[in-house]
Amino acid sequence: MDMLQPYRKAAWQLIIWQFVLIMLIAFLWLLFSDNSTTNFISTILGGVAVILPTSYFIWQVFYKKVASPRALLVRFLLAEIIKLISSAILLVAFIHYLHLSLLPSISSFMIAYLATIGLVARL
DSSP, X not given: OOTTHHHHHHHHHHHHHHHHHHHHHHHHHHHHOTTHHHHXXXXXXXXXXXXXHHHHHHIIIIISOOSXXXXXXXXXXXXXXXXXXXXXXXXXXXXXXXXXXXXXXXHHHHHHHHHHHHHHHTO
């Protein structure tokens, strides 16, 4: 049996929880803000800046075969570095080039990452 098999389901549940949380925040911005459509889209794209790189991390760590525990650790660290850098680049690119609202984008970005920390800590 693959040593990472039990963690695959938990990893994808993390993505689902991030998505649900982002959608909840987006609908709150849609309901309670003046510039509701822009804030809604900004919130979703702020969350996408976390969810896409996290999905990449899961794919790299949990689905690619490795030869040894050391190789798994190296893959884990590299995937985490790429995830963090790509998240930051995506967020900045979304805000700058798509002219998103800053507060909704950053709030969903931070909440998605905080949810990741909280859910991973429970594992």
